[in-house]
Structure formats: C-alpha cells, structure tokens
Amino acid sequence: MVEMTGAKSLIHALEKEGVDVVFGLPGGANLPIYDALVGANLRHILVRHEQSAAHMADGYARIKRKSGVCFATSGPGATNIVTGLATAHADSIPMVAVTGQVPLAMIGKDAFQETDIIGISNPCTKYAFQPRVAGEIPEVVKKAFYISESGRPGPVLIDIPKDVQQATADMHFPDLIKVRGYNPATDADMSEVGRAVELLLKAERPIIMAGGGVILSGAFAELQSLAELMMIPVVTTFKGKGAFPENHPLAMGPIGMHGHPEANKIIIEADCILAVGARFSDRSVGRFDEFGKGMNIIHMDIDPAEIGKNKSVDVAIVGDVKSSLRTLVKMLSKKIVKREADNPWLKRRKEIIQYYQESLKDYPRDVTAKKSLKKLREILPANGIVTTEVGQCQMWASLHFDVISPGTFFSSTGLGTMGFGFPASIGAKAARPQVPVVDIAGDGSFNMTENSLAVSVLEKLPVIVFLMNNYMLGMVAQWQRTFYNRRYSGVHQHQCPDYVKIAEAYGAQGIRTQSMEELEKAIKTAIKSDVATVIDIPIDPDEDVYPFVAPGTGLKDMITGA
Amino acid sequence: MSENGDWYIVSAIVENKPGVLFRITNLFRARNFNIESITVGITEQPDLSRMTITTKSDERIVEQLVKQLRKLIDVVEVRVLDTDKSVFRELALIKMKAVDPTTRSEIMNYASVFRGNIIDIGKETMTVEITGTPDKIDAFKNLVEQYGITQLARTGVSALPRGVD
Ligand SMILES: Cc1cc2nc3c(=O)[nH]c(=O)nc-3n(C[C@H](O)[C@H](O)[C@H](O)COP(=O)(O)OP(=O)(O)OC[C@H]3O[C@@H](n4cnc5c(N)ncnc54)[C@H](O)[C@@H]3O)c2cc1C
Ligand SMILES: Cc1ncc(C[n+]2csc(CCOP(=O)(O)OP(=O)(O)O)c2C)c(N)n1
Ligand SMILES: [Mg+2]
Numbered sequence: 001m002v003e004m005t006g007a008k009s010l011i012h013a014l015e016k017e018g019v020d021v022v023f024g025l026p027g028g029a030n031l032p033i034y035d036a037l038v039g040a041n042l043r044h045i046l047v048r049h050e051q052s053a054a055h056m057a058d059g060y061a062r063i064k065r066k067s068g069v070c071f072a073t074s075g076p077g078a079t080n081i082v083t084g085l086a087t088a089h090a091d092s093i094p095m096v097a098v099t100g101q102v103p104l105a106m107i108g109k110d111a112f113q114e115t116d117i118i119g120i121s122n123p124c125t126k127y128a129f130q131p132r133v134a135g136e137i138p139e140v141v142k143k144a145f146y147i148s149e150s151g152r153p154g155p156v157l158i159d160i161p162k163d164v165q166q167a168t169a170d171m172h173f174p175d176l177i178k179v180r181g182y183n184p185a186t187d188a189d190m191s192e193v194g195r196a197v198e199l200l201l202k203a204e205r206p207i208i209m210a211g212g213g214v215i216l217s218g219a220f221a222e223l224q225s226l227a228e229l230m231m232i233p234v235v236t237t238f239k240g241k242g243a244f245p246e247n248h249p250l251a252m253g254p255i256g257m258h259g260h261p262e263a264n265k266i267i268i269e270a271d272c273i274l275a276v277g278a279r280f281s282d283r284s285v286g287r288f289d290e291f292g293k294g295m296n297i298i299h300m301d302i303d304p305a306e307i308g309k310n311k312s313v314d315v316a317i318v319g320d321v322k323s324s325l326r327t328l329v330k331m332l333s334k335k336i337v338k339r340e341a342d343n344p345w346l347k348r349r350k351e352i353i354q355y356y357q358e359s360l361k362d363y364p365r366d367v368t369a370k371k372s373l374k375k376l377r378e379i380l381p382a383n384g385i386v387t388t389e390v391g392q393c394q395m396w397a398s399l400h401f402d403v404i405s406p407g408t409f410f411s412s413t414g415l416g417t418m419g420f421g422f423p424a425s426i427g428a429k430a431a432r433p434q435v436p437v438v439d440i441a442g443d444g445s446f447n448m449t450e451n452s453l454a455v456s457v458l459e460k461l462p463v464i465v466f467l468m469n470n471y472m473l474g475m476v477a478q479w480q481r482t483f484y485n486r487r488y489s490g491v492h493q494h495q496c497p498d499y500v501k502i503a504e505a506y507g508a509q510g511i512r513t514q515s516m517e518e519l520e521k522a523i524k525t526a527i528k529s530d531v532a533t534v535i536d537i538p539i540d541p542d543e544d545v546y547p548f549v550a551p552g553t554g555l556k557d558m559i560t561g562a
Numbered sequence: 563m564s565e566n567g568d569w570y571i572v573s574a575i576v577e578n579k580p581g582v583l584f585r586i587t588n589l590f591r592a593r594n595f596n597i598e599s600i601t602v603g604i605t606e607q608p609d610l611s612r613m614t615i616t617t618k619s620d621e622r623i624v625e626q627l628v629k630q631l632r633k634l635i636d637v638v639e640v641r642v643l644d645t646d647k648s649v650f651r652e653l654a655l656i657k658m659k660a661v662d663p664t665t666r667s668e669i670m671n672y673a674s675v676f677r678g679n680i681i682d683i684g685k686e687t688m689t690v691e692i693t694g695t696p697d698k699i700d701a702f703k704n705l706v707e708q709y710g711i712t713q714l715a716r717t718g719v720s721a722l723p724r725g726v727d
Contacts, residue, residue, distance in 0.1 A: 305629035
C-alpha cells in the first residue's frame with residue numbers, strides 16, 4: 001500500500017502494464033493526469049487532434065499486439081476520440097482510452113465540458129469504467145488492459161472525474177485480476193476439431209479463408225504449416241490481407257467486393273471452406289445466402305457470438321486460432337504425411353490465375369495506381385510496414401501491393417475511417433522505429449488528419465505518405481460513375497491543397513512525381529529520409545478499381561472491367 | 563412457429579450496479595432485437611440481479627441474443643428457460659370503470675375466479691391485482707374489457723427454473 005493521488009496511481013498502473021508511450025492532448029478535466037506525467041517513465045506524444053491520438057494508439061497496438069493508450073480531456077476531447085474508438089472496435093483492436101470527466105458532484109448538471117462519454121461510446125467500446133473513488137484506479141486499469149487484450153480484443157474506456165484524479169488514497173496495485181462474468185479463454189472442442197479433420201480429408205477442393213483473427217493472434221506460422229501440409233490454396237479477407245505471405249505459391253489474395261479476381265473465382269468453386277478468424281462480413285462474402293452454398297464450412301473463431309451470426313456453418317471451433325490451428329495440424333499430421341502438389345484442384349488454381357493474368361487489361365497511362373504500388377513493393381523492404389487510408393487508394397493497395405512478411409499491413413477495414421492511415425502509421429513507427437512505415441493514402445483521407453505531420457516531425461517519427469492524388473473523393477466518384485450515370489456530386493477537390501507545400505509548412509519533405517522514374521527516386525529518398533515525406537503522385541481521376549462485386553450481388557457476379 | 567415467432571424466456575444473472583441495464587437495453591436496440599418484456603430485481607446474492615427477458619422470435623435470433631448477452635462483461639450467466647421446466651409469473655394491475663353495483667359484483671366474481679384481488683375501489687373505478695402467466699392475464703383482460711379499462715400496468719414476466727437446478 002502506498003499513498004498517492006488518483007492521477008499518479010493511473011500513471012503508475014500504466015507503467016506497471018509496460019506502457020511506454022501514450023498519445024494525447026490535455027484540457028481542464030485531465031490536468032491532474034498531465035501533471036502526474038511530469039517525470040513519469042513513459043513517453044507522451046502530443047497530438048494535434050484527439051481522433052489522431054486514438055488512431056496512433058491503434059496503429060501502435062496493431063504492431064505490438066497489446067493495448068495502445070490515448071488520453072483526452074472531457075467533453076469535446078472525449079467526443080473527438082469516438083471515431084478512433086469505433087474504428088478500433090470494428091477491427092477488434094486492443095486499446096485503453098483515458099478521458100477526464102467533470103468532478104463527481106457536477107455530473108448530471110450539464111457542467112462545462114461535461115459529456116456522457118460512457119453513454120456515447122457504449123456501442124463502440126468493449127467496456128467502460130468510471131472510477132468513483134481514487135483507490136479503485138489501479139484495479140480498474142488492470143481490468144481495462146485485461147479486458148481489452150484478452151479474448152476478442154477491443155477498446156476499453158476509463159473515464160475519470162477530475163476530483164477522483166486529485167484525491168489521495170492508499171493504493172494497492174494488483175498483479176492478477178478476475179472479472180466475474182468474463183471468461184474469454186476457451187480451448188478448442190476436440191470433437192469439433194475431429195469433425196473438421198474429417199471434412200478436410202474428404203474435401204476435393206478445399207480452401208482456406210484467413211481473416212483478421214489470424215493477424216490479431218499472430219498465428220502466421222500455424223496457418224502456413226496447415227496450408228502446406230494439406231496443400232490448400234489460401235484466400236484472405238481484406239482485413240486478413242498479409243495473414244499469409246502473398247508471394248507464397250498457395251496464396252490467392254483477398255476475396256470480396258474488391259477482391260482479387262482469382263480469389264473470388266476459386267472460392268466459389270471450392271467444396272470446403274475453412275474460415276480462420278474471419279467474421280463473414282458482407283464486404284467479404286457478397287450475399288450471405290449465396291456464399292458457401294452446398295459447401296462444407298468450418299469456422300474457427302474466438303468469439304462464440306460470431307458462430308452462426310452471418311452464416312450457418314457445419315463445424316465451429318471456438319478458441320484462439322493460434323492454438324486451434326496447432327491442434328488441427330497435429331491431428332491432421334497423424335492422418336497424412338503431406339498432400340501431393342499436383343492434384344486437379346491445384347491445377348485448376350493455376351488455370352484461374354493464368355486466365356485473369358491474360359484477360360485483365362491495365363489502365364492506359366504512364367503512371368497508374370497499379371504501377372505505382374508495384375514500384376513501392378519493389379523498393380520497400382519486406383519488413384516495411386504499410387497502413388492505408390480509405391477509398392480507391394485502399395482497394396488498389398489490396399489489389400496491387402503484395403504483403404510478403406505476414407502482419408505488416410494494416411487498414412481501417414470494418415469502419416473504413418478516412419484519416420486513419422496517417423496517424424496509425426505514426427503509431428506504428430513509434431512501436432517499430434527501425435523499419436520504414438508507409439501510409440498508402442488518398443488525398444481526401446490525408447486531408448482529414450494531415451495535421452499529424454506536426455507530430456511526425458516533432459516527435460522524430462518519420463513516415464512516408466504515399467499519396468495517390470486524384471484530387472477526388474475517388475471511391476465515391478466511382479460509385480457515381482457506376483450507379484448514378486456519371487452524375488458527380490460533392491466529390492471534386494479542385495486541385496486544393498498543394499501537398500508539397502503542406503508538407504513543407506510542417507517541416508516535412510514534399511516530393512511531387514510526374515513519371516515512374518521520379519517516383520522510384522522519391523521512394524528511395526523517402527526511405528532514407530529522417531523526416532516525414534509526402535510523395536504526391538498524380539493519379540487520373542477516372543481510374544476505377546476493378547474487379548468490383550456490386551453491393552447485394554454475389555462473388556460470381558464480379559465485374560472485372562475487362 | 564407462428565407468424566410472429568415463438569415465445570422465449572431468457573433468464574440472465576447480471577452485476578447489480580449502475581449502468582448495467584443501460585448496456586443491456588442498448589445492446590437490444592443496437593442489434594435490432596425485439597423485446598416484449600424485461601424485468602430486473604435483486605437475487606439471493608445482493609450484488610447480483612436476475613433479469614428475465616421475454617421475446618417473440620425464432621431460434622436463430624434467440625441464439626444470437628443469448629450469445630451477445632454473454633459477451634457483455636456485466637452479464638454473469640444467461641440461459642433460455644424451457645417453459646415446461648420452469649415457473650413464470652407476471653403481475654398486472656387493471657383499473658376499470660365500475661359504477662353500478664351489478665358491474666362491481668361481476669368484476670369481483672371474475673377476480674375471485676382468477677384468484678385476483680380487488681386492491682382499490684373508487685367512486686367510479688375498481689382496480690384488480692392479478693398474478694399468473696401472461697396468458698391468464700390476457701384472458702382476464704379480455705373478460706373485463708367490456709367494462710372499459712382505464713389504466714393497465716403489467717410487470718412483465720419473472721421466471722425461475724423448477725426444482726433443484
Ligand atoms: C472501402 C472498403 C472496401 C472493402 N472491401 C472488402 C473486400 O473486398 N473484401 C473483404 O474481405 N473486406 C473488405 N472490406 C473490409 C470489411 O469491411 C471487413 O472489415 C472485413 O471483411 C472483415 O474481415 P475479417 O472478418 O477477416 O476480420 P475482422 O473484422 O478482424 O474479424 C476478425 C474475426 O476473427 C475473430 N478473432 C479475433 N481474434 C481472434 C483470435 N485470436 N483467434 C480466433 N479468432 C479471432 C473475431 O472474433 C472476428 O470474428 C472493405 C472495407 C472498406 C473500407
Ligand atoms: C470519415 C469518412 N467520411 C466519408 C467516408 C466515405 N468515403 C469512402 S471512400 C471516400 C473517398 C476517399 O477519398 P480519397 O481519400 O481521396 O481516396 P480515393 O478514393 O480518391 O483513392 C469517401 C468520402 C469515409 N469512408 N470516411
Ligand atoms: Mg482521392
């Protein structure tokens with residue numbers, strides 16, 4: 001037991017959790033917390049907008065696979081992080097957000113900068129705490145990290161009234177904690193694993209569909225050994241992009257609305273789908289009723305509520321995919337040595353790939369999204385980290401940028417938050433400073449959080465903004481071209497702003513490229529640079545993303561644009 | 563299954579602390595679960611409440627409802643009660659117009675057949691308290707509707723499994 005203020009106990013508890021960096025911005029209601037930060041053993045990174053603090057914590061968390069931490073004051077500070085919480089929640093990212101709140105006695109009085117952040121954030125947090133006495137804080141922090149990181153991860157909010165931050169108490173810092181009513185750990189049911197083994201062994205055309213759960217769990221080696229043992233082609237969801245090396249002979253890339261054509265094609269020809277840590281989102285599967293019809297579906301997921309939510313399945317293996325995959329591989333290896341590589345299904349796989357390679361035409365320009373991204377892949381080391389913004393830029397990244405080293409590609413996929421990629425890249429850089437980090441960006445998205453350039457420059461976290469600039473809310477424009485007879489409405493950015501000047505205004509580096517040669521040079525310069533670099537790459541505003549599975553249609557209805 | 567689905571009674575043990583009811587009802591709204599009634603009260607353990615939820619639904623939706631409830635940190639235990647193996651009751655207070663003596667005595671008769679109690683008599687109204695299954699309350703309500711029901715309050719169903727459980 002040690003006596004200290006609530007604010008001090010918060011900082012101390014964070015240190016005890018091993019937190020080394022927090023992202024935030026102060027205000028009246030979290031002044032005591034900011035005071036307690038002085039001299040603390042953790043790095044505070046001051047942001048220019050609280051939304052970015054949450055996205056930075058998110059980017060950090062995706063790399064470290066443990067909770068990122070952000071701070072905001074009450075009222076507008078707290079509401080500014082809501083988009084960040086919702087983004088993390090949609091993508092199951094562990095995060096602990098700490099907000100200041102008006103003093104206890106003022107709650108409910110419509111006090112200055114009072115907002116019911118617990119109510120507001122309820123649907124987009126895994127849990128929220130509001131400690132009422134200072135002495136509760138250490139235990140609340142312990143619980144927050146435990147809840148946020150265990151089971152299916154997610155953001156947890158701690159809302160601390162100012163007087164609770166200021167009050168002193170005898171603090172006890174627990175090492176272990178139990179939360180009644182929360183039992184996230186489950187071991188795979190062996191009889192279900194046995195049924196999965198049977199289905200996989202009798203399948204003639206099996207396919208693995210790897211999702212975000214594989215990345216969250218870090219089950220890369222396990223996934224690869226299963227695929228290689230059974231010689232099963234692997235498609236991923238977009239969130240699962242990079243769960244499996246995309247240059248692997250069994251890799252087929254992401255499926256879905258803007259999936260790789262060969263991936264969409266092969267999955268509808270399969271007879272057995274093994275979904276690993278994927279939640280059958282509408283963007284992945286097209287129509288729920290059509291997807292997987294007549295096939296056996298095996299679903300591995302840590303969240304029991306995902307079983308049967310969107311798709312009825314034949315076998316469900318509930319548990320962490322890392323251990324479930326291990327169990328599955330162990331049981332399978334007892335039955336077979338290794339599948340031979342030349343079977344009709346793998347031949348069919350080759351045919352499909354070849355078909356699309358020959359039939360898809362490239363957009364006829366000297367500089368295109370596809371060429372730019374292939375160039376980036378060529379130069380960026382395999383362990384380089386990529387985040388993305390949202391829109392065409394994101395889908396082009398999915399289609400044309402192959403992830404080689406698993407777990408190096410991160411995007412706001414569930415919420416599709418424009419403005420996520422850039423702050424997330426800074427958070428990723430803070431987590432892994434020794435590797436280059438690139439935000440594959442669109443102009444509209446970059447606009448939303450570009451003021452984080454200040455953070456990148458001042459905190460010496462140099463990242464690369466790979467700006468595919470069509471001066472257009474391009475993805476929306478594509479839908480207007482496709483579904484609204486080219487009636488453009490609210491999508492033009494009118495050559496504003498000048499991104500080179502924006503970069504320079506913050507003390508970063510801005511390079512505009514007009515040719516593939518210039519682009520190559522710019523990427524090399526950026527990787528070596530010790531300040532943030534914005535590479536402004538002009539992209540034709542009419543360039544569409546193909547293939548495209550229109551909403552409400554099935555994967556078989558894919559439009560390839562060819 | 564009837565057109566609007568079957569009746570399900572879901573029983574949940576939840577933490578007895580502020581904000582729990584909000585989290586649960588917000589979940590129902592956000593996930594589009596249609597709830598007919600919900601009752602909450604303390605259990606034999608003062609830090610736990612029992613919540614009884616009734617819904618007209620189908621099996622798949624109820625399964626999701628149960629799983630989503632289980633996901634809530636404050637929810638300790640959830641189960642769907644087998645209506646044959648549980649006891650369930652609802653309380654209703656029904657106020658109706660009752661001026662002339664014939665009406666009054668008719669209402670008293672009905673109430674006693676249904677084992678209800680007259681709990682208030684005013685100049686122009688009588689209020690009956692009646693406990694039972696929702697069906698029984700419906701039946702009583704239908705019977706006395708002719709007199710003109712002026713106010714009605716129903717608690718929603720409370721339930722427990724039968725016997726040693
Ligand atoms: C513009 C745009 C276009 C998009 N187009 C596509 C598209 O074409 N194709 C596509 O697939 N997506 C697309 N998306 C993304 C889509 O919205 C979903 O976010 C995505 O499909 C979800 O993928 P998921 O199910 O793999 O991952 P998640 O949402 O990450 O779900 C992970 C699942 O794994 C489980 N899990 C978590 N941790 C573990 C663990 N340790 N062990 C086991 N299970 C675990 C979770 O419970 C969950 O069920 C698009 C998004 C945007 C913004
Ligand atoms: C915060 C937010 N607002 C609106 C949208 C809807 N939206 C999806 S993509 C898109 C256009 C993105 O433009 P840009 O970043 O320039 O990328 P492009 O599609 O042009 O590559 C918009 C507006 C969104 N996803 N997020
Ligand atoms: Mg654009």
